[in-house]
Amino acid sequence: MTGSLSIAARAAYILRDNSTGLITKAAPALYPHQWSWDAAFNAIGLAAVDLPRARLELDSLFSGQWRNGLLPHIVFDPAADGYWPGPAQWECATLSEEAPSAPATSGIIDPPVHAIAVDRILAVARAAGGPEAERTEAWAAHLYPKLLAWHRFLARDRADKQTGLITLFHGWESGTDNSPRWDAPYAAVEVGPSLPSYVRKDKAHVANAGQRPTDREYDRYLWLVEEAKRASYDAGLLRQTGSFQVGDVLFTAIFARACDLLAKLAVHLRKANDAAELKDFAAEARAAVFCHVDEASGLAADVDLRTETWLRTETIAGFAPLIAGGMPLELRRRQVDMLLGQRWAGHPSFKYALPPSTSPCSSAYNPACYWRGPVWPVFTWLLTWALSRSSEPGAASALREASLAQLADETFAEYYHPVTGEPLGSLHQSWTAAAALDWLF
Template identity: 35%
Template sequence: MIDSTAVTIDKATALSLKELAKQTLKDNDLGGYTVPTHGLYPFQWNWDSAITALGWMKFDEPRAWQEIEILFSGQWDNGMVPHILFHKNSETYFPGPNIWGANRAIKSTSISQPPVLATAIKEMLETAKDSALATEKVTQLFNKLVEYHLWWYNDRDPQNTGLVVTYHPWESGMDNSPAWDDALHAVPCVDWEYTRRDTSHVDPSQRPHKSEYDRFLYLVDFFKRHNFDSQYIFDNCPYKMNDLGIIAILHRATKDLLILGDKLGLNDERTEYLAKRAKMTEQAIGSLWCESSNYFYCRNVLTNSLAKVKTSAGLLCVYAGLATKAQTESLNNTAQQWIEASQFSIASTHPSETCYEPQRYWRGPIWLHINWMIALGFAESGFTNTANHIQQDTRNLVLTSGYYEYFNPETGAGCGGKNFSWTAAIALHWLLD
């Protein structure tokens, strides 16, 4: 195996990549919000915008804050920030607002996405050159962030288990991860015909299968048929997962939100409540740890069974600070083996798994923002060699293929959408300084 860490990057190349990344964000700017890429994803996505704002901060701080403000303009009255905001009409994406049926002031979907917003905003405040503007913006956004986190804990864990649930693979952001296979198989297929748009933009071998889409759409119909009633959906949804990605990202973001509140003197009884809910998660996370394989797994709540496939979501427990010292050491060993298992790291599904597909959406490809989180977690835990290796592999992907949506871990080839916003943003934020 060729050692991908041997690739170096000179200053001229780094500068060129920076300029290309900036231009990618500018090209994807639709007047205050950034689409992930044109055609394939023509709207504003929740966690995409949070990550993309980190890139804007490197060269246009007011525009970075505008990204977040426009995302929060679509926040529901119950505190949820939807996973897609349909600001403008587009015929290049399916399913659009008419299928979702959530006709708020700004049309949207009825599910959310990994709540990385508070973490991104904390990074934006800490790295801002215009600290006065940053403090003003965070102060204005703080209440909206609190409401969003309260929604997660109250709406998605009303029984106070410490582990929130998700109702749709799209909500996880890791749409067709093999961790969802068994749970999704139990969901009925939609009973109407439809035409996908994604496979007209991207090679179908890089996208979810039709059998998965049939079930994705059934769940969309289920939410709409029951008028987005939180209690009914919690009691009756045919798909309910404890998703490690959501749980870990939420936990980290809640801790970051509390830090923001403390720094700005904004904490109150609501943030005290959030701190108590975070403690519940710390007490409950051990139920997702498998002693026999020394790994964290997602859980199908309806069958109370762990989805025993190693996905990169399990490593996010280090990023969240949810793993014990012994668990972190074990996960570091696993990560080292993971790194060695493919040319580039870290594959979203461990290459030793039978369900591993190196170029199919979330079943193997590498995603740069996930690598950033995993590397950050290991660096903060003292495993700097692991963190540095992941960062260097990630940098080499950009050097090899540019700013694609995701990457083949065997070859480094770019997959999915081209000229992708959050890939360019993470390069600016993490790889090219």
């Protein structure tokens, strides 16, 4: 088999192997349940090989949606064990009337890439034509009200009135758990004496525990779950009591782009009022992202809402304006040059010219540890997706080629060491396989 064909075949095999028949596990051992933004990326990859499964992936995820529109960051597979904290720790249906009694879910959120997935699945189906295209159109119309409820939840419960940024009450909600972007707000989180004792299960599933967050960080992650439980997962209460409250530029940028696409679907479904509402959400979210670009660095900055301070760290989230799209040409050129330049993808020590999760020029850079330095193929995919839609096809194709060269090792790792190219974290990670499939489609 030629290189690309072999990568695609192996990626398709991994997605099949990680399937329970209903959901795609985020990873075979480390993450044996369905994660929200993983499911959306996985559905994009699946669209290339199996449209019914792509649709099913999102249907399964949305079966865990809460009555208030919240789409939980994990939908638990009742048959799976081995991940902690599990349903017995989250206790969502007991603590909140908004949560479904089944399936069991977590009570926090993930970045809203779902409308991006639906748009991509529709594009693939329309190009294929025939009955699958018809089925996919009907499916999208059926899923649409759930997506709308999710976006309305974010605009209503999570948009911060001062900054316009989406508020997170847990670093897990950002998807970039231990990124240096959250070091300062986490330093202010005091773990209470009532934190239940626990045994971490994640470290057993990686080659070296140094690739995962520290125990100190885990204490804070678990403490924030306790705080969310005490507030019955209610955003209004958490705004009063939460000891971690940040405005996330990357989440907000994804929301802006996803609102554009959902508005497009609303127009297609002849829902003019919804479309206008979604366009307003998009405009507000995009304006909030552009307002938080640090002039000196050219990167977007998150905000610690409790102290009203900008979090100026050199992480990949600083490229949120590229994800949001629609930025002034000058800012776009500056960001693209920086992304490909020596502080990022073009660093002379790197094996492949790919942007790491934290700049090697940052004092917080740790090339082997999770979101503190490694290259994440799924994030590269998101960047290529956004760049190719923002009149930057050259940058998009350079990143795509470099990432496919890296993925030729066929380990489909969760993340990679930027200097050595060593696969890190979980192997056979679903969203890494999905990214490869979409690139090769």
